[in-house]
Amino acid sequence: MDYLKTAGRIFDVQRYSIHDGPGIRTILFLKGCILRCRWCCNPESQEFAIQKMIVQGEEKIIGRDVTVEEMLQVVEKDRAYYYRSGGGMTLSGGECLCQPEFARDLLRGAKERGIHTAIESMAGMPWENIQMVLPYLDLYLMDIKHTNLEKHKAFTGRSNERMLENARKTALSGMTRLVIRVPVIPGFNDTVEEIQGIARFAATLPGVDKIHLLPYHRLGQDKYTGLGREYLLDGVLPPSAEHMETLKKAVHAVCGLDCQIGG
């Protein structure tokens, strides 16, 4: 049972999460990401290093090192709720696959206890990282932010070739259910054409049947200040409900995927 001792770094745990996979879930937020998306609502998740952030006037330490065993104890607490709702555990981040061994062992631990597993991930890590977790993964909530590589690079800091390639490989593996999620960011990817581009790509992935459009929100804005960073999307308004509906229709116009607004 050595895998229970595997250590990793998280920055938050959220119970009663209802927007990240089926049923009532517990989300573990793993720290560290290789992207720097401008809209990121968890900027404190990006650095792997433990940081300080000012929260409501008080300094808070962000990040702590934990073992798989400790985390499974937390996840176990809501087992009765998973049972009733068809829920389980979701790993999010940061990018959870930046800590592949830790992610793998968390997922393995949950699976061995009969708990449904999911990850929220942008698939931009080396394929090996993804391969490591697939045997223990029930659902991959995969972020595809754009099909245009330059725009992707400009807004996230990295190009998207590897993500698109990994998306295809994951789909072809047939080892997990795959859902494509698109954060809809005004000025980045919120045109009908851009969203349709992503939808067309998603539709070519075997086994994918669902696409989630996640409207941009500003709830993370204060955290940038708390970290002493500049919020580059200052003044950008969340897309309207009508626009989201337009985009949803646009998705339906080009592919047969089921599209929902929100997670």
Next chain:
Amino acid sequence: MEKYNTSDIPKSSRIPRLVEHLYAEMPKIESARARLLTESYQQTEGEPIIQRRAKAFAHILHHLPIVIREEELIVGSSTLAPRSCQTFPEFSYQWLEDELDTVAGRSADPFFIKEETKEELRQIHQYWKGRTTSELATSYMAPEAIRGIEHNIFTPGNYFYNGVGHVTVKYWEVLNIGFEGIMAKAKAELAQCNVGDGDYARKSRFLEAVIISCQAAMDYAARYAELAQQMAEKCTDPDRKQELLAIADNCSRVPAKGAESFYQACQSFWFVQLLIQIESSGHSISPGRFDQYMYPYYKKDVEAGKITREAAQELMDCIWVKLNDLNKCRDAVSAEGFAGYSLFQNLIVGGQNKDGEDVTNDLSFMCIQASMHVNLPQPSLSIRVWNGSPHDLLIKAAELTRTGIGLPAYYNDEVIIPALMNRGLTLEDAREYNIIGCVEPQKAGKTEGWHDAAFFNMCRPLELVFSQGMDKGEMVGVPTKDISEMHSFEDFYDAYKQQMDYCISLMVNADNAIDVAHGERCPLPFLSSMIDDCIKKGKSTQEGGAVYNFTGPQGFGIANMADSLYAIRKLVFEEKQFTLGELKEALIWNYGKGLDQQSVQDLAQGILKEAENAGRQVDEKMTEAVVQSVLSMKLSKEKISRYEEIRNKILEVPKFGNDIPEVDYFARDVAYTYTRPIQQYSNPRGGSFHAGLYPVSANVPLGGQTGATPDGRYAHTPVADGVSPSAGKDVNGPTAAATSVSRLDHFIVSNGTLFNQKFHPSALSGREGLEKFVALIRTFFDQKGMHMQFNVVSRETLLDAQAHPENYKHLVVRVAGYSALFTTLSRSLQDDIIRRTEQGF
């Protein structure tokens, strides 16, 4: 017929117009009932009280002005003006006399009153001096119990000043055989009585009173039949004319005889509901299992093609509107505690029959639909949930929750049925339970439950531990050990239990005194005619006529006490971070914030009382000097920072509501300090006491009477709501809070527990949101929680409603056991609702 139909039914255009009419004006106080009551009483001096009550009831029903409101299909109103109230001086009048000039301007539940009405009431009140239940109750109370009330240890105000109410009668019997049938039963019983029987005097007079009351009810309906007929004759609109003729037809048949149609059953139901609330001012007259007793009439008419679902829905919607037409004026303090003009008419759907089969039907869904259509706080809609409840019913209920109206409340059969059996109900009766008022379970038509018998503040006995039973210079509790002699947590906890036991006995004394007073001065023959076994026993419910007799006073502040005692155990006795003496000082000085006005008063009062006890003359000059000396007491900087430090240490100790088993099971034990001693006591009706743990909304005003507590709560701020964690202390989300709350022993709390959760509407969005919400309820119930209710509204909305109340006239929120219009609540209660943790997401 299918077992049930879940599809939506559109709203009739009549309903919004009825609602608009109802809310067009501020509620008023009318004096007709008080005048008629008094006239009758003056004519019946010296007669047996039960007959005087019946004759007064008849006199009122023969002369109370009647009205059929615009577009109504279901008729019967106790007041001419919509949403207005009559007064009930036989229970108490002094508070109203004192507040006649302020009742229109107060912040919680104001009522308009005309100058001539005030004058008339002042005249009437002269008759009632020395004749009220309230005055008689006081004379029956032990002096130490009165002291307990004066010192705010507990408040039996509800029944001290008003009728008892809190009952569900045999609506089904009236629907079935009418008051003629009930009268026939009373006559048959009377015929059986032998003039030589030992109980003949009382029994025969009671049965005669029942007969008079039933006749009065029939006469009252006949007046409506006549009025409708007259209005029809004058009506030029042919559609309305037909409606008025149908009303006349209904009222000439029911409630005298059995209902022949669903429409008549609706009208008959309404007369019962209304008349009970004209006989007495008791609130929480709960319709109970409306979907069950109305169903046979609905089924018959639908199958015979006599009514459509849509038409039946419109009639039910009309009843829902009428339930908001009734109103009641309470004294200013109670109005804060029960804020929102609420009458707590609890109507429940779903659940099992006496054989344990699920009996959800079409009407169960239509009741939920009606609450969606009218969007008003009454009735307090409840849902019975058990392992066999149809998923569809829960989804429909969740859709109603999502509207933000604060309804329905969810109840767990799997806990309530065994809890009631543990109190002596048969399995069959327990399976047929419904809810009274806020959260109190009982068997309809057989119970005089005295639910809601008092508020008991569990925080006050803890204060008494620090002062060895003294409060403001008087011995209120028992002289437990000085805190300096307490060497273990057990010493402290024992002292708390001693104070609790003693204070509980005082509350029991007060309740029983009030109980006796109701039996002697205000027995209710009309109500009793619809409760088993009053007719057979020949006794009113107030004198023990019911099959099941309980008294259920509710404790509150459980989360505060659990957190306080846990902090004391850990910080004082285990870690020795500070002593009890230091803690006592920190509490007196409100953790360094200093004395507020109320604390200054309390301290000064204590000093003066002690001086008085020592034989000194207390005059104005001395009072002033003492107040000045209290005011001049200043804390050093060191003390302030030490008290703040103590509070910070306390705040770091784990709190109830976060799924920490050790803390939660400790809270379970603390709850027993209230729930266990109570159940040893009996009441004058031959029944027993049992506990509730819910505060209605009294946690705000009564928290205002409570000093700082060792859980870090500042003086005179609200205490925790029901069995919910302290506001803002549950930081691990709804599942953790629910799991913690389920670790209390709900089975012993057979008078009901109350668990409030607040949700942002996004938590229930889409079918998936509803599914997850239902799963949360199901899981809480799997873990043996008893009750759950929800506020679904955003914090922003509430803040905006506070700032612009005029835009939110209809904003309904669920406040501790019932729904209320947010803007009618007092500011402090609004703040409390806003402060409650926003959970999830």
